[in-house]
Amino acid sequence: MSEKRTIRGRGVTPGSATGEAVVSEAAFMFAHGVEPKNGDVIDIRSPLLGENVKGKVLIFPFGKGSTTGSAWFLEAIRQGNGPCAVINVETEPIIATALILGRLLYDRRIPLVDRLEADILTVARKGDTITVNGDTGEVAIVS
Amino acid sequence: MILTDEEKAYRDGQYGEAKRLAMELLIGVGDSFGAQRLIPVSSVHILGHYGSLHQAGIDFLERLVSGGGQCEVPTTVDPSSIDYDRWEQFKVPREYMEQQRRLQVAVEKLGVIPSWSCTPYHSLNVPRFGQNVAWAESSAIVYANSVIGARTNRTPFGLDISAALTGRIAETGLYLDENRRGTLLYDIQINDLDDLDYPTLGAIVGSRSGSKIPVIKGLPLTVTNDQLKCFGAGAASAGAVALYHALGITPEAKYEDPFGGKEPEQVHVITRAELDEMEAQITTATPDQKIDMVTMGCPLLSIEEMKAIYHKMKNRRVKQGMHFWIYLTQETYDLGKRLGIIEPLESSGVWFSTRTCATISPVKTWGFSHVMTNSAKCALVVPSEHNVKITYADTDACIRTATEEQ
Numbered sequence: 401m402s403e404k405r406t407i408r409g410r411g412v413t414p415g416s417a418t419g420e421a422v423v424s425e426a427a428f429m430f431a432h433g434v435e436p437k438n439g440d441v442i443d444i445r446s447p448l449l450g451e452n453v454k455g456k457v458l459i460f461p462f463g464k465g466s467t468t469g470s471a472w473f474l475e476a477i478r479q480g481n482g483p484c485a486v487i488n489v490e491t492e493p494i495i496a497t498a499l500i501l502g503r504l505l506y507d508r509r510i511p512l513v514d515r516l517e518a519d520i521l522t523v524a525r526k527g528d529t530i531t532v533n534g535d536t537g538e539v540a541i542v543s
Numbered sequence: 544m545i546l547t548d549e550e551k552a553y554r555d556g557q558y559g560e561a562k563r564l565a566m567e568l569l570i571g572v573g574d575s576f577g578a579q580r581l582i583p584v585s586s587v588h589i590l591g592h593y594g595s596l597h598q599a600g601i602d603f604l605e606r607l608v609s610g611g612g613q614c615e616v617p618t619t620v621d622p623s624s625i626d627y628d629r630w631e632q633f634k635v636p637r638e639y640m641e642q643q644r645r646l647q648v649a650v651e652k653l654g655v656i657p658s659w660s661c662t663p664y665h666s667l668n669v670p671r672f673g674q675n676v677a678w679a680e681s682s683a684i685v686y687a688n689s690v691i692g693a694r695t696n697r698t699p700f701g702l703d704i705s706a707a708l709t710g711r712i713a714e715t716g717l718y719l720d721e722n723r724r725g726t727l728l729y730d731i732q733i734n735d736l737d738d739l740d741y742p743t744l745g746a747i748v749g750s751r752s753g754s755k756i757p758v759i760k761g762l763p764l765t766v767t768n769d770q771l772k773c774f775g776a777g778a779a780s781a782g783a784v785a786l787y788h789a790l791g792i793t794p795e796a797k798y799e800d801p802f803g804g805k806e807p808e809q810v811h812v813i814t815r816a817e818l819d820e821m822e823a824q825i826t827t828a829t830p831d832q833k834i835d836m837v838t839m840g841c842p843l844l845s846i847e848e849m850k851a852i853y854h855k856m857k858n859r860r861v862k863q864g865m866h867f868w869i870y871l872t873q874e875t876y877d878l879g880k881r882l883g884i885i886e887p888l889e890s891s892g893v894w895f896s897t898r899t900c901a902t903i904s905p906v907k908t909w910g911f912s913h914v915m916t917n918s919a920k921c922a923l924v925v926p927s928e929h930n931v932k933i934t935y936a937d938t939d940a941c942i943r944t945a946t947e948e949q
Contacts, residue, residue: 412575436597464783467679468595470699475597496575497701500568505602512575 404541407523409516411537412491413499415509417484418531418542419457421524424448428458429465430473430498439481457530458483459520463495473498477508485532487539488514489521513537544573544713545580553709561612565705572702573713582714586670587618587707588663588678590700591650592903593643594624601642603701604649607708614654615710619663621680622843623647624904626896627659633896634908653704659898660872661842662772664691672794675718677706681779682772682842682920688786690771692794694718697785717786723795725788727752728807731761733815739937740818741770742919745777747813747821749784755808758801759789766792769845776842777919825922828913828932835911837945838901839938840870841921846878853884855938859946861892866909867945869893870900891949901925917941 424447433443439454453476463469470493476482477498486495491514502508511534524530524541531540552558553566569581590596625635625643651657658667661680670676670693678684678695687693696716698706706712716722729748733740748757757778771789778784788796795801828834839852849871861867869888871879876897879885889895901914902924915934916922922935936944 413571431595436599466595467681467684467697467699467703468590468592470701471590471596471600474599474603474701478597478599478602491575493572493576493696493702494699496572497568497699500571501599501603501701504564504567505599505606 404543406538406540407516407518407520409513409537409539411534412496412512412514413503413510414534415511416531416533416535417457417511418529419455419484421526421528421530422448422451422453422456422458423521423524423526424460425521426460427462427464428460429463429469430476430494431466431469433465433469434472434476436472436475436479436481439476453483454481456483457485457487457532459487459524461489461521463492467494469494470497470501474501474505477502477510478506482508482510485510486512487516487520487524487532488512490514513539544570544578546570550581550711559611561607561610562708564607564610565612565708568701568705569709569711569713573715576713576715578713578715580714581711582675582718583710584616584677584706584712585674586616586668586676587614587703588668588680588683589618589620589650589655589703589707590679591620591646591659592622592624593639593646594903594905596646596700600700601645601649604646604653604704607704608649608652612653612708614707616707617668618655618707619658619660619668620650620655621659621661622903623659623899626899629896632894633904635905636908639905653708655707661900662845662872665845665872666874675712677703677712679703682776684785685775685779685787686772688717689775689788689793690768697783723756723786724803724805725756725758725801726808727755727757728810729757729759730810730812731759732812733761733818736763737937738770738773739822739917741774742777743818743822743825744813745774746781746825746919746923747817748787749778749780749782751811752782752784754783757784757787758796758807759787762789762792764791767847769848772842773918780920780923822935825919825935826933827926828934832913832932834913834915834934834944836866836868836909837915837941838868838870838921839917839941841900841902841916841918843900844869844871844875846875849875849879850882850884852938852942853888855942856888856891856946858948859891859942860949861946865945867893868896868901870896873897891946915941915944
């Protein structure tokens with residue numbers, strides 16, 4: 401378990417959520433990467449293969465893969481199977497588009513924070529409880 | 544981001560609810576990567592296949608329709624997940640067809656040109672050198688940036704139609720001169736490149752380049768647009784290549800130095816041995832596994848590619864129990880009919896399909912376990928969708944496998 405601490409970053413999408421961390425050190429994709437019906441990671445090349453992202457704080461460096469990824473991610477959000485928050489090293493348009501549309505279409509506020517002052521991929525560990533505040537850009541490792 | 548008065552009017556809903564939503568998304572995404580401003584785009588190419596867009600995609604497009612949205616710039620659409628004319632022949636489940644139809648209706652109500660093609664640059668959406676466009680579809684993006692010298696990022700679903708409705712996109716990435724310079728040099732030391740070598744070369748370049756921009760040395764000046772199309776599709780699907788420069792061939796490497804006066808960070812020599820190795824690696828099947836289906840047309844075939852297949856197919860017919868499916872644009876199909884090269888192949892057992900392709904359609908209803916193709920993109924993408932083994936081989940081998948002399 402990681403030490404309790406608060407890390408400052410940049411809030412990209414608003415809202416605040418607390419959940420259990422799942423961490424991918426590799427770039428992450430939603431197109432053929434996450435099954436929208438249940439939130440299972442199905443990308444055979446992903447280190448998170450077999451894990452589930454529903455309700456989790458999903459941490460990865462940046463998005464990758466097909467430009468359809470925003471639709472796959474948005475569908476997972478629509479079905480209530482998306483993460484409760486996302487932390488990126490540096491976000492990119494596939495991820496940002498899905499989260500903004502999640503709010504505009506389905507009123508689901510999933511905070512996204514990136515550009516943290518510490519390396520989140522080494523600081524956060526799987527199973528940590530983390531609060532992500534997209535309004536202030538703060539990430540708190542609670543326990 | 545600094546907005547013009549007109550852009551603020553979009554954001555504030557003065558042009559209707561659809562354009563307000565579109566502008567909110569454009570600004571939100573633009574802010575997320577620190578863009579300074581929005582810029583006009585002269586054309587858009589959007590995604591439109593249900594297989595990837597899901598219900599969420601339908602929801603967004605229908606929301607834009609009910610909000611009174613209309614495209615402000617010429618906008619084409621990528622292939623559909625179904626053949627609208629032959630969906631029953633291809634055993635597409637009715638509910639799936641109905642979902643794609645909903646998407647189709649929404650797309651067309653928004654004023655999108657119903658091209659349903661991944662090669663919009665052949666007709667209907669042909670940018671000029673240096674124009675800013677906002678395209679989705681990885682193989683078309685790489686063609687527009689590289690072969691034409693137009694400018695687009697990899698525009699994701701959602702942002703694509705928002706750009707169409709407002710004629711704007713955030714100025715970042717490949718819209719900026721400084722981000723279009725090559726940093727990796729690939730020196731191709733092979734003299735006799737054949738058709739299959741181009742997508743294979745693309746797969747090598749794509750898998751080695753990450754997010755960096757490759758510069759290719761050693762392509763012949765006689766390389767065709769179709770060969771560049773297949774090279775780019777391979778590079779975009781094996782990696783994330785959105786732009787490459789081919790020395791002496793593509794415009795930004797013909798009239799200027801694609802490295803911007805700098806030395807390449809890395810030089811990689813590609814020999815015939817590496818090409819053969821990649822070709823073998825794309826094949827996932829073992830030679831003893833029976834092939835159920837042979838497919839061509841990813842990206843969708845041009846008329847020149849269709850003519851070449853026709854000539855190779857003379858006096859041959861599809862083997863009993865074998866499926867041979869060829870995917871092409873509606874324009875290629877219509878031109879082929881006028882040339883009289885479609886019907887003879889249809890009567891010899893070839894199934895043609897337009898406005899869709901094997902890569903994005905629900906082929907799994909057939910239960911194929913082993914598919915053969917001459918497309919690197921199809922070979923790389925299909926297994927993730929359909930759980931099949933792939934044999935990757937040239938057009939002659941595909942035809943020999945699918946057909947016999949009659």
